Amino acid sequence: KHFLIIFGFLSIAFSGLSQGDYTDLRILYADQNYEKLAKEAEKYTTNDKTKKDVLPYFWLAKGLYKISLSGSDDDRFKNAYKDAIKYLGKGIAYDNKYNNGSATEDEKEFVGKFQMSLAEMILNEMATDNFKRASGWAIKYQKITNNEVVAFYAMGACKFYDNDKTSARDNWKQADKLLTEIESIENWTDADKRMLKMGVLYSAKALKDSKQDSKASELVGKVSQWFEEDSEWQTQYD
Structure with a gap:
């Protein structure tokens, strides 16, 4: 009986260690001591007791x-x-597995800001026809979003314009499959919305360039209800 009581206290203690609020890291961030923050946070990610904390x-x-x-x-x-990108991706993955995504929701402001920085990088590369580089970044974007469909459309367009038509079709096929599971994008980050919008527009352009106008129109029609009030969508879609 005494053993069980002691074991119970130890379990609570270790649970407290592994599920703490990490005030030390919060203070380092507030103090803008980012290098020390990174070093201290990394220690937690390699400690057996805390490496699965998000x-x-x-x-x-x-x-x-x-x-x-x-x-x-x-x-x-x-x-x-x-x-x-790597560590945020791991955090989101662990959060989905162990916490049903609650931490990602709490950190939505940072996640959205970081996603947007990567989205702009991808779209800038695409705008300057650097499709191979854009595709590489889009693969990384998949790691930091729960809406992978947005990356697949971008990668499909990139592969098409990089003369890899087979991979383009594979990516579009996967994107179309994932799109059927989406009922609303209302709660998505602005970055995910932008990636979906531009990925679809670039993909539609690729389909038109390959004389598949009907497929291009069909694709645009699948998402148009979410961007009807978007001026950029109206300009490029029209």
């Missing part, structure tokens, strides 16, 4: 993103932006 991954991604903007003399941060 908050350290989000804090690590936040720190790395800030470092990517300001730069660093420390070589360990030379790939800060790509590492931020």
Whole structure:
């Protein structure tokens, strides 16, 4: 009986350690000490007791993103932006698995801001015909969204204009399948909405360029109800 009581207290104690609010990381972020934040958060992600907690991954991604903007003399941060993608992706994956996405919802402002930075990078590459680079970034975007359909449409268009028609069709097929499961995008981040809009528009253009006008119109029609009031959509769609 005593053993069970002791075991119970230990379980509660360890649970408290692994499900803490990570005030130390919060303070480092508030103090703008981003390099130390990244180093301390990374320790939690490699500790057996806390490596499946989601908050350290989000804090690590936040720190790395800030470092990517300001730069660093420390070589360990030379790939800060790509590492931020990796750790945010892990955090979202663990959050979906263990918390039903609650932490991602709590961190929606940061997630949306970070997504938008990557979305703009993808769309800028596409706008300058750097479709191979855009496709590579779109693959990474998949890791930081729960709406993978948006990346598949972008990748389909990129593969088409990079003369990989087979991969283009495969990506569009997967995107079309995922799109049938979507009833509303009201609660999506602005970045996900923008990626869907532009991915569909680029894909429709690709279909038109390959003399598949009816398929292009059909694709646009599947999402037009969500962008009827969007001036950019109206301009490019018309």
